[in-house]
Amino acid sequence: MNIVVDLNRCQGYAQCAFLAPQVFEMHGEEALMYLPVPPEDQLERVRRAAAACPVQAILVGEEAGADVR
DSSP states (O other): OOHHHTTOOOOOHHHHHHHHHHTEEEETEEEEEEEOOOOOOGHHHHHHHHHTTTTTOOOEEEHHHHHTT
C-alpha cells in the first residue's frame, strides 16, 4: 500500500500523527513527514488516519498510485 499526502491541502491538524504515529509525524506546527510505504502492521491505522483527515489530504492504496513504484 502506498500513501500520498497532498501537502498543499494539509492544514496540520495532526489527526494522522495521533492515529498512526509510526507513519505520520509532525515537525513543528505545519510540516508533516510520513512514510510513503507504511509497514504492513500499520495499514489499518493509516486507513483510519486518512478517514479522519479534516481536509482529506491523505490518499491511500490505488488512489495513491499503489501499482506504480
